[in-house]
Amino acid sequence: MRGLTVTGVYDVAIVGAGMAGTSLAAAIGSQARVLVLEAEDTPGYHATGRSAAFWSETYGGPGIQPLTTASGPSLRAGGYLAPLGSLHIGRAEDESAMDAFLAEFADSDVRLDRVDPADSVPGLRSEWTLGVQEASCAYIDVAALHAESIATARRAGADFVTDAAFAGATRADGIWTIETKAGAFQARTIVNATGAWADTVAARAGVRPLGLQAYRRTMVQLRTDPGAPEGLPHIADIAGRFYFKPEPGGRLWLSPHDETPTDPCDAAPEEIDVAIAIDRFEQVVDWRVAAVERRWAGLRTFAPDRLPIYGFDRDVPGFFWCAGQGGFGIQTAPAAALLAASLLLGVSPDPAVAAIDAARYSPERF
Known part of the structure; x- marks a missing residue:
């Protein structure tokens, strides 16, 4: 993936190729031209690759449970869960x-x-x-789930560039110019899916950090x-x-x-x-x-309230947060991706997440 030559303006540039970024890329890849930028040589090197690998509906408390529960059917259907209790x-x-x-x-x-x-x-x-x-607690095959999200996104046309650490971004006439170790790219929207680096990336794009x-x-x-x-x-x-x-x-x-x-x-x-x-x-x-x-x-x-953040920044147009997943980003990934995709694309949410209150995860709460 490193060294891929990409040109033109993308609809969405997702910064971070862990589970959050790749599952979102898979969810929107057929509806937008997507670029995924990863700082490391290999996607999923940090939190995704070091997961404790279990799915528990109570893990994270009541604020996380709706996303975990909504993720269960697709995880089971995909063969990613195995009985544990x-x-x-x-x-x-x-x-x-x-x-x-x-x-x-x-x-x-x-x-x-x-x-x-x-x-x-x-x-x-x-x-x-x-x-x-x-x-209901289960083992979760993190590696297979992450690999399939990458494969799905690539089949839909998403471009991946690794060894592309985010250096900064500026916006003019509705277009972001993104500077990375691998070169410069342009996109209408930036998705900040960089885990522990989310506030750092925001600051480098001129966006107010949220206290992650x-x-x-x-x-x-x-x-x-x-x-x-x-x-x-x-x-x-x-x-x-x-x-x-x-x-x-x-x-x-x-x-x-x-x-x-x-x-x-x-x-x-x-x-x-x-x-x-x-x-x-x-x-x-x-x-x-x-x-x-x-x-x-x-x-x-x-985040300060220990809930994830999904949505457009309150002050800076074209900057979308997909961050603060704590230790629950793997088990909530399918539902979180569907919820974030609806907010990002401005469409009705998938029926699997239609009953989830997206406002409780909005960056506007800070």
């Missing part, structure tokens, strides 16, 4: 948190059932007495003794101190659920966070950690 666990002192969690989703279509967590987790330590089952903040999240792959049993669900602490899920070969992916503020960067795990993750895990089950086989970190980027 989730078990939210707590100790006696977490009773109020568990009650609040159930109350948050009481009026939604998400089924949540009180259960005895010991029935699902062999070796669970005795103090973990509270459990709520979320049966990136946070580092740590993940480790463990080999345990005994290995993760077959049928183990995703396990999440109701107090937000950890989560882990089984992987092939009896391995586990574990996170201390950390959120460390950071500047946009190529995130790397800190040893202290790996140690914290293991310590918290060992307080949950009596399994021995035999080895830490992998460790990595990714960035989750939030």
